[in-house]
Amino acid sequence: MFRLRKNKFQQIDNAMESRYEYFQLRYDARGKRDFTRLQKCFATIKLMALGESLETIDDYMRTSERTARESLYRLARGVIETFGDKYLHKPSLNDMQQLYAVHKERHGFSGMLGSIDCTKWIWRNCPVAWKGQCTSGHLRSPSLILKVVASQDLWNRHVFFGVVGSNNDVNVLD
Known part of the structure:
Protein backbone atom coordinates (compact mmCIF):
# COMPACT_ATOMS: atom_id res chain seq x y z
CA MET A 1 0.00 0.00 0.00
CA PHE A 2 2.82 2.43 0.82
CA ARG A 3 5.20 0.97 -1.77
CA LEU A 4 6.26 -1.47 0.90
CA ARG A 5 5.92 -5.18 0.26
CA LYS A 6 3.69 -7.08 2.64
CA ASN A 7 6.51 -9.41 3.75
CA LYS A 8 8.75 -6.39 4.56
CA PHE A 9 5.97 -4.77 6.56
CA GLN A 10 5.43 -8.03 8.45
CA GLN A 11 9.18 -8.33 9.04
CA ILE A 12 9.26 -4.83 10.57
CA ASP A 13 6.07 -5.48 12.55
CA ASN A 14 7.34 -8.79 13.97
CA ALA A 15 10.76 -7.34 14.81
CA MET A 16 9.18 -4.47 16.72
CA GLU A 17 6.97 -6.84 18.72
CA SER A 18 9.80 -9.19 19.63
CA ARG A 19 12.26 -6.46 20.62
CA TYR A 20 10.17 -3.72 22.23
CA GLU A 21 7.55 -3.89 24.94
CA TYR A 22 5.83 -0.82 23.50
CA PHE A 23 4.73 -2.84 20.45
CA GLN A 24 3.45 -5.81 22.48
CA LEU A 25 -0.22 -6.08 23.38
CA ARG A 26 -0.85 -4.30 26.67
CA TYR A 27 -3.77 -3.28 28.82
CA ASP A 28 -4.18 0.02 30.64
CA ALA A 29 -5.08 0.52 34.31
CA ARG A 30 -8.80 0.16 33.50
CA GLY A 31 -8.21 -3.21 31.81
CA LYS A 32 -8.89 -1.73 28.38
CA ARG A 33 -6.80 -3.15 25.56
CA ASP A 34 -4.15 -0.83 24.07
CA PHE A 35 -3.60 -0.46 20.34
CA THR A 36 -2.08 -3.51 18.70
CA ARG A 37 1.40 -3.47 17.23
CA LEU A 38 -0.19 -3.76 13.79
CA GLN A 39 -2.21 -0.58 14.36
CA LYS A 40 0.82 1.30 15.68
CA CYS A 41 3.12 0.17 12.87
CA PHE A 42 0.53 0.78 10.16
CA ALA A 43 -0.33 4.25 11.43
CA THR A 44 3.34 5.17 11.72
CA ILE A 45 4.28 3.95 8.26
CA LYS A 46 1.27 5.79 6.86
CA LEU A 47 2.53 8.97 8.54
CA MET A 48 5.96 8.55 6.99
CA ALA A 49 4.84 7.37 3.55
CA LEU A 50 2.14 9.94 2.93
CA GLY A 51 3.55 12.81 4.97
CA GLU A 52 0.30 13.20 6.84
CA SER A 53 -0.15 15.08 10.08
CA LEU A 54 -0.65 13.40 13.43
CA GLU A 55 -4.27 14.60 13.53
CA THR A 56 -5.21 12.60 10.41
CA ILE A 57 -4.09 9.41 12.12
CA ASP A 58 -6.40 10.29 15.01
CA ASP A 59 -9.33 10.49 12.58
CA TYR A 60 -8.39 7.36 10.64
CA MET A 61 -7.06 4.96 13.30
CA ARG A 62 -8.71 6.44 16.40
CA THR A 63 -5.33 6.93 18.06
CA SER A 64 -4.43 10.00 20.03
CA GLU A 65 -1.90 12.47 18.71
CA ARG A 66 0.40 11.47 21.59
CA THR A 67 0.18 7.76 20.66
CA ALA A 68 0.87 8.57 17.00
CA ARG A 69 3.90 10.71 17.93
CA GLU A 70 5.26 8.10 20.32
CA SER A 71 4.73 5.31 17.78
CA LEU A 72 6.51 7.35 15.13
CA TYR A 73 9.48 7.96 17.39
CA ARG A 74 9.71 4.38 18.66
CA LEU A 75 9.28 2.77 15.24
CA ALA A 76 11.94 4.99 13.68
CA ARG A 77 14.38 4.25 16.51
CA GLY A 78 13.48 0.55 16.43
CA VAL A 79 14.04 0.22 12.68
CA ILE A 80 17.43 1.93 12.99
CA GLU A 81 18.47 -0.30 15.90
CA THR A 82 17.10 -3.50 14.34
CA PHE A 83 17.95 -3.10 10.66
CA GLY A 84 20.68 -0.47 10.77
CA ASP A 85 23.60 -2.89 10.47
CA LYS A 86 22.20 -4.33 7.26
CA TYR A 87 20.65 -1.31 5.55
CA LEU A 88 22.25 1.78 7.09
CA HIS A 89 25.91 1.11 6.54
CA LYS A 90 28.46 2.92 4.43
CA PRO A 91 29.39 1.14 1.21
CA SER A 92 32.50 -0.98 1.53
CA LEU A 93 35.47 -0.63 -0.81
CA ASN A 94 34.18 -3.67 -2.72
CA ASP A 95 30.69 -2.10 -3.01
CA MET A 96 32.19 1.12 -4.35
CA GLN A 97 34.34 -0.68 -6.91
CA GLN A 98 31.29 -2.58 -8.17
CA LEU A 99 29.27 0.66 -8.42
CA TYR A 100 32.10 2.37 -10.31
CA ALA A 101 32.36 -0.56 -12.75
CA VAL A 102 28.61 -0.70 -13.43
CA HIS A 103 28.35 3.04 -14.01
CA LYS A 104 31.40 3.10 -16.28
CA GLU A 105 29.90 0.28 -18.35
CA ARG A 106 26.40 1.78 -18.44
CA HIS A 107 27.14 5.52 -18.73
CA GLY A 108 30.63 5.58 -20.22
CA PHE A 109 32.47 7.53 -17.54
CA SER A 110 34.19 6.47 -14.35
CA GLY A 111 34.03 7.75 -10.79
CA MET A 112 30.24 7.74 -10.51
Whole structure:
Protein backbone atom coordinates (compact mmCIF):
# COMPACT_ATOMS: atom_id res chain seq x y z
CA MET A 1 0.00 0.00 0.00
CA PHE A 2 2.82 2.43 0.82
CA ARG A 3 5.20 0.97 -1.77
CA LEU A 4 6.26 -1.47 0.90
CA ARG A 5 5.92 -5.18 0.26
CA LYS A 6 3.69 -7.08 2.64
CA ASN A 7 6.51 -9.41 3.75
CA LYS A 8 8.75 -6.39 4.56
CA PHE A 9 5.97 -4.77 6.56
CA GLN A 10 5.43 -8.03 8.45
CA GLN A 11 9.18 -8.33 9.04
CA ILE A 12 9.26 -4.83 10.57
CA ASP A 13 6.07 -5.48 12.55
CA ASN A 14 7.34 -8.79 13.97
CA ALA A 15 10.76 -7.34 14.81
CA MET A 16 9.18 -4.47 16.72
CA GLU A 17 6.97 -6.84 18.72
CA SER A 18 9.80 -9.19 19.63
CA ARG A 19 12.26 -6.46 20.62
CA TYR A 20 10.17 -3.72 22.23
CA GLU A 21 7.55 -3.89 24.94
CA TYR A 22 5.83 -0.82 23.50
CA PHE A 23 4.73 -2.84 20.45
CA GLN A 24 3.45 -5.81 22.48
CA LEU A 25 -0.22 -6.08 23.38
CA ARG A 26 -0.85 -4.30 26.67
CA TYR A 27 -3.77 -3.28 28.82
CA ASP A 28 -4.18 0.02 30.64
CA ALA A 29 -5.08 0.52 34.31
CA ARG A 30 -8.80 0.16 33.50
CA GLY A 31 -8.21 -3.21 31.81
CA LYS A 32 -8.89 -1.73 28.38
CA ARG A 33 -6.80 -3.15 25.56
CA ASP A 34 -4.15 -0.83 24.07
CA PHE A 35 -3.60 -0.46 20.34
CA THR A 36 -2.08 -3.51 18.70
CA ARG A 37 1.40 -3.47 17.23
CA LEU A 38 -0.19 -3.76 13.79
CA GLN A 39 -2.21 -0.58 14.36
CA LYS A 40 0.82 1.30 15.68
CA CYS A 41 3.12 0.17 12.87
CA PHE A 42 0.53 0.78 10.16
CA ALA A 43 -0.33 4.25 11.43
CA THR A 44 3.34 5.17 11.72
CA ILE A 45 4.28 3.95 8.26
CA LYS A 46 1.27 5.79 6.86
CA LEU A 47 2.53 8.97 8.54
CA MET A 48 5.96 8.55 6.99
CA ALA A 49 4.84 7.37 3.55
CA LEU A 50 2.14 9.94 2.93
CA GLY A 51 3.55 12.81 4.97
CA GLU A 52 0.30 13.20 6.84
CA SER A 53 -0.15 15.08 10.08
CA LEU A 54 -0.65 13.40 13.43
CA GLU A 55 -4.27 14.60 13.53
CA THR A 56 -5.21 12.60 10.41
CA ILE A 57 -4.09 9.41 12.12
CA ASP A 58 -6.40 10.29 15.01
CA ASP A 59 -9.33 10.49 12.58
CA TYR A 60 -8.39 7.36 10.64
CA MET A 61 -7.06 4.96 13.30
CA ARG A 62 -8.71 6.44 16.40
CA THR A 63 -5.33 6.93 18.06
CA SER A 64 -4.43 10.00 20.03
CA GLU A 65 -1.90 12.47 18.71
CA ARG A 66 0.40 11.47 21.59
CA THR A 67 0.18 7.76 20.66
CA ALA A 68 0.87 8.57 17.00
CA ARG A 69 3.90 10.71 17.93
CA GLU A 70 5.26 8.10 20.32
CA SER A 71 4.73 5.31 17.78
CA LEU A 72 6.51 7.35 15.13
CA TYR A 73 9.48 7.96 17.39
CA ARG A 74 9.71 4.38 18.66
CA LEU A 75 9.28 2.77 15.24
CA ALA A 76 11.94 4.99 13.68
CA ARG A 77 14.38 4.25 16.51
CA GLY A 78 13.48 0.55 16.43
CA VAL A 79 14.04 0.22 12.68
CA ILE A 80 17.43 1.93 12.99
CA GLU A 81 18.47 -0.30 15.90
CA THR A 82 17.10 -3.50 14.34
CA PHE A 83 17.95 -3.10 10.66
CA GLY A 84 20.68 -0.47 10.77
CA ASP A 85 23.60 -2.89 10.47
CA LYS A 86 22.20 -4.33 7.26
CA TYR A 87 20.65 -1.31 5.55
CA LEU A 88 22.25 1.78 7.09
CA HIS A 89 25.91 1.11 6.54
CA LYS A 90 28.46 2.92 4.43
CA PRO A 91 29.39 1.14 1.21
CA SER A 92 32.50 -0.98 1.53
CA LEU A 93 35.47 -0.63 -0.81
CA ASN A 94 34.18 -3.67 -2.72
CA ASP A 95 30.69 -2.10 -3.01
CA MET A 96 32.19 1.12 -4.35
CA GLN A 97 34.34 -0.68 -6.91
CA GLN A 98 31.29 -2.58 -8.17
CA LEU A 99 29.27 0.66 -8.42
CA TYR A 100 32.10 2.37 -10.31
CA ALA A 101 32.36 -0.56 -12.75
CA VAL A 102 28.61 -0.70 -13.43
CA HIS A 103 28.35 3.04 -14.01
CA LYS A 104 31.40 3.10 -16.28
CA GLU A 105 29.90 0.28 -18.35
CA ARG A 106 26.40 1.78 -18.44
CA HIS A 107 27.14 5.52 -18.73
CA GLY A 108 30.63 5.58 -20.22
CA PHE A 109 32.47 7.53 -17.54
CA SER A 110 34.19 6.47 -14.35
CA GLY A 111 34.03 7.75 -10.79
CA MET A 112 30.24 7.74 -10.51
CA LEU A 113 28.63 6.16 -7.45
CA GLY A 114 25.03 6.93 -8.29
CA SER A 115 22.59 9.50 -9.56
CA ILE A 116 21.76 12.53 -7.46
CA ASP A 117 18.27 13.96 -7.33
CA CYS A 118 16.60 16.49 -5.10
CA THR A 119 13.19 17.84 -4.31
CA LYS A 120 12.05 20.82 -2.29
CA TRP A 121 9.08 21.02 0.04
CA ILE A 122 7.42 24.27 0.97
CA TRP A 123 7.25 24.28 4.78
CA ARG A 124 3.86 25.86 5.45
CA ASN A 125 3.96 25.34 9.22
CA CYS A 126 7.50 26.61 9.73
CA PRO A 127 7.87 28.28 13.15
CA VAL A 128 8.08 32.06 12.85
CA ALA A 129 11.50 32.15 14.54
CA TRP A 130 12.98 29.85 11.86
CA LYS A 131 11.48 31.47 8.75
CA GLY A 132 14.58 33.55 7.99
CA GLN A 133 16.87 30.51 8.32
CA CYS A 134 14.72 28.28 6.12
CA THR A 135 14.11 30.69 3.24
CA SER A 136 16.46 30.90 0.27
CA GLY A 137 16.74 33.71 -2.26
CA HIS A 138 14.82 32.09 -5.13
CA LEU A 139 12.02 30.65 -2.98
CA ARG A 140 10.11 33.27 -1.02
CA SER A 141 8.61 30.84 1.48
CA PRO A 142 10.39 28.55 3.96
CA SER A 143 11.31 25.20 2.45
CA LEU A 144 13.24 22.02 3.13
CA ILE A 145 15.20 19.92 0.67
CA LEU A 146 15.67 16.18 0.25
CA LYS A 147 18.74 15.11 -1.73
CA VAL A 148 19.39 11.46 -2.51
CA VAL A 149 22.18 9.61 -4.27
CA ALA A 150 20.82 6.26 -5.46
CA SER A 151 22.75 3.49 -7.18
CA GLN A 152 21.42 1.36 -10.04
CA ASP A 153 20.35 -1.36 -7.57
CA LEU A 154 18.05 1.26 -5.95
CA TRP A 155 20.01 1.50 -2.71
CA ASN A 156 20.17 5.01 -1.32
CA ARG A 157 23.89 5.64 -0.98
CA HIS A 158 23.47 9.06 0.53
CA VAL A 159 20.43 10.94 1.86
CA PHE A 160 20.29 14.51 3.10
CA PHE A 161 17.20 16.25 4.45
CA GLY A 162 17.54 19.79 5.64
CA VAL A 163 17.42 23.48 4.95
CA VAL A 164 17.88 24.91 1.46
CA GLY A 165 20.80 27.28 1.02
CA SER A 166 24.48 26.48 1.11
CA ASN A 167 23.61 22.79 0.84
CA ASN A 168 24.67 22.45 -2.77
CA ASP A 169 25.75 19.09 -4.17
CA VAL A 170 29.42 19.48 -3.20
CA ASN A 171 28.65 20.49 0.39
CA VAL A 172 26.05 17.76 0.84
CA LEU A 173 28.31 15.00 -0.46
CA ASP A 174 31.15 16.21 1.79
